[in-house]
Each structure stands twice: as structure tokens, then as C-alpha cells.
Amino acid sequence: MYCSSHLRVLLLTAAMLLPGPVLVLAQGVQSQNNSQTAGTEVHLHWGARPGVSRYRLQLASDNAFADIVFDRVVAGNGYQVNDLNPGEYFWRIAPLTNTLGEFSAAGIIQVRLATAPERPGPSQKTTPSDNSSRTRVAVSPIVARGGWRAAVGDVAHPVLGHLRSPEKFDLVGINGDGVVFALDSASGIALWSTGRKPQTGNSTRAVPGALVLLRQRSGLDNVVVLSGAMVTANEGATGRELWRATLPATTSSGTVVSNNRSSEIFLIDNSLQRAMILDANDGHLLTQIRLPHRVVGAPAPLVGRGNGQVALAYDSGQVEIRDMAGAVVRSGDAGSPATTAPLLIRARRGDLILVGTRGGLTALTADDLRTLGMVSIKDDAPRGTLAAADLDGDGWPEVIMMTDQGRVVAVSAGDGKTLWQANVSNESETVAFADINGDQVLDVVIAGGQTFALALSGRDGSVVWQDNEPAALVANHSVSLARRSIVVIPSGSGALLIAGDPSRTALRAMEFPRVTARPNR
DSSP, rough: OOOOBBBBOOOEEEEOOSSOOEEEEEEEOOOTSSSSSOOOOEEEEEETTEEEEEEEEEEESSSTOOSSEEEEEESEEHHHHHEEEEEEEEEEEEEEEESEEEEEEEEEEEEEEEOOOOOOOOOOOOOOOOOHTTTOOOOHHHHHHEEEOOOOOOOOOOEEEEEOTTTTEEEEOOTTTTTEEEEOOTTOOOEEEEEEEOTTTTTTOOOOOOEEEEEEEEEEEEEEETTTTEEEEEEETTOEEEEEEOOOSOOOEEEEEEEEEEEEEEEEETTTTEEEEEEEETOOEEEEOOSSSSOOOOOOOOSSSSSSSEEEEBBBBBEEEEESSSOOEEEEOOOOOOOOOOEOOTTTTTTTTEEETTTTTEETTTTTTTEEEEETEEEEEEEEEEEEOOSSSSSOEEEEETTTTTTEEEEETTTOOEEEEEOOOBBBBBBEEEESSSSOOEEEEOOOOSSSEEEOOTOOOOOEEESOOOOOOOOOOOOOOBBBBBEEETTTEEEEEEETTTTHHHHHOOOOOOOOOOOOO
């Protein structure tokens, strides 16, 4: 496979049994004018541990792992590390359940330079690649023309909100130190910040919380901050604190549930078996409810379906719809333990509720929670947050799900058929949608593992664009384990892609001209 400037990417594979070292000899490729070097992609594999699905993978420039250049939690027993520059690296893994297990002995990766071959002439032929190999290579004429960086720390999940205008989006996020930032989405300039300040010395780092947007009658959003057992509401335009409430338990997730008369905040505590409902006007605790099983993901508001309802998925496979008082409206069974929160789909034949489960993607009717069927994924399961969009404009939404094994899978909501899947070893929590290549089909944009972002064709899942800026080295002991999210908003005649930088030190935006985007909130 050849790409512009006569650069080539070599794919190397290594395997490791737990424990045990292995030596990988890898050749990077240098351009013919010796001005650039293509990074090397190394596929690392290790023996699976029974009952373990996640591992801690580390690469360092020394065998004592004092200078760590890569530190990440990965799913499955394999991972692709991209853009390694020439040199010697050491790698090791440890099983991760509720605690971190013992690291394996270190393996060695040696990356060496080689000269790139000539581009094939008109009479030469290259072997066609399948879909999975196309997704590994990012060769595209699509070029970003601008953007910004905001040094706000590790913001894994930026959120779009109408903070100052019902017609325009601003950006809000909470960083790893618990500080909340509101930014102008066009420039990255801070509008306000509030919350904890970074801690120093040997003190324990603050646990990042979560944000919920509370829509006002004016069309503007206020920001509700969930941090431990504290819930704070801030005015979206100024950051001014509106109210503060202390709860009987630490929160894990939440959402706003509204009807024509009022709004309430529906929270799940850290045991995942209790719901707490607050009055959105002042944070007053209205009620607490013991739930039948552990909730998976966040509660999902069923917008547009009557008087304020929320869907919950449980680790038992049960799915419930509850009203604003927390009472069960109806209940169903997905047939397998849930792995994602529910997602409401507005389809032509009636509304559906989709849930990722260990068996695959399950569809239930929204009216009575009757199970319609399941889309299975061999030796894999959905994770993260399900998303949906009508990619090709045919009136039927497509559902995009990420999996434990690093796949991105597109499924038609109309007939449940799998349209395409791409193995990109991604660690994104959510996806966004934008027509990056101008083919009138929305593409799927995800935050990359070691790069800022990449875009998969909405037609077939092939990579249509990937950020080629070299990933910055991450300082030791500062790596967040949270998966990153990405948001997309229209910007003039194009679109802005916004996500946390892979270095986990800033938010970054890239601007694309003449790109159609669908804002995600």
C-alpha cells in the first residue's frame, strides 16, 4: 500500500504469553528525500486470562518503565500501536478487573529505518485490500484549515450546549481535576470556569464528575454538575451558581426528564441500584427508589413520548421505562445482560428502544417493550454509547455501535442488517456524524486511540480521513483511563471537530471547509 510523499506504513505483529518477553524487529519507512519518516504500526497480542476482558498496556523507552510513552487500558488480548518512531521500546501488560494485576515480563520492540520503494508505474498492479485493511491506512486529500487548542486539562467528554444563544452552540466540559470549563466553540476562548482546583503534592486526585444540561424556557441551557455526592447548577451563560445540593449517596450518572410543566433530574447512585430524583428548580430531593438490578450506562430520557419518561437497562437484561416520579410504566427483557444504555430510535414503523447486550444489539418496541430481535456480533459485544443517524438520507436511521474488540459496526434500524464493520482498535466512548468527503453521505467520526480523530465512510466503513499530526508523548503518571468522546458542530460553510487531545492536556478543534455536520449533544 502506497501513500503520498512516497511514505509507507508497515504493519508488524507480536505475540506475548502472560508472562514472557518477546522481541519485535520493525522497519519504519523513510521518504525518498529523507525529510520525513513514516511511523510504524505494531500489532501486539498476548495470551488471554480466563475471566479477564481488559488489560493495562504500557510501552516505555527503558526496561525499568521510568519513561513511559504509552499507557492505556485496552479491551481483548490484542492492540495496534501506531506511529512509533525509530528506536527501541519495551512493552508489558497486566490483567485488569476491579484491581490491576501483576505486569508481565517486558517484551522488546525495535523500530529501524528502511528506504521506501518507488511508486508503481501505470503498468504495475497492486493487490486489492479488504475492508479491514483499508481502515488501517489514512490517505486522504481532505485537509483541515484551522482550529484551536485550549489548555484546560483532560476533558474526556466535551458537551455541546446553547449557553448564550438558542441558535449557536458553546462547549462545556469537566476535567480530571473536577474543574468545569465553558468555552466559545468557534475560538476555544474560555467563557467561565468553576469547581475544584488542581491538587498538588501527594493528595488524592479529584474524581471527575459528569455534566447534565438543563434546558430553560428561553431555549438556553444551564449546566448541572454531578461531583461525588454534590450536585451544583450553574447558569450556562455566566457560570453563576444557581443552587447546590448534597445527596445521601455519590452519583454515577444522570439525565433531565421533562414534561410540559416541569423538569426533574433523574440520578443513579454509585451502587447502580438506587435512583434519586431532584427538583430541577432548586435541587430538592423529591424521592429515592430502590432499583431491581444494577443499571448499565446512564438513564435515557424518552424525548417526545408523553409526560416525561426515562428508560433504564440492567445487568440482568431487564429493560424498564419509568415516569418522573420513578414509577415503572412498563418492563421488558432484552434476553441478555445489558452492556450499554438504551437508545430511542424514531423509525417509520414505530419507535424502537435499542440496547447493547452481551449477545449483541437488541431491539424492543417502545410502546410495550416487546423484543423484536437481536443483531449478534461473533465473539464480541457492544460497549460505550449507542448512536444513530440517517447516514444516506433514505429515511431509515443507521445505528452505530462500538465493541469490546475495537470494532465500529453500522446496523440498519429498518431491517437489522449489518451494513459494515471496521476494526480500528478505537477507544472512543461516542461517535459523531459529518460528511467529511463530500459524497452526500454522513461519515462516522470517532476519537482516535493515539491520534486526535478519524472518520469512517458512512457507505462502507473505510477510513476517509485521519489526523496525521504526530501524537505527543504523555507525561508519566498523568494518563487518564477514561475513553474520549468527540463532538461535531457546523462552522460557517464547514464543520468543527472537537475532542480531547491524545496527550490528555487540552481540548482541540479542527475546522473543515465545505463539510456537512450533524451536531451531537
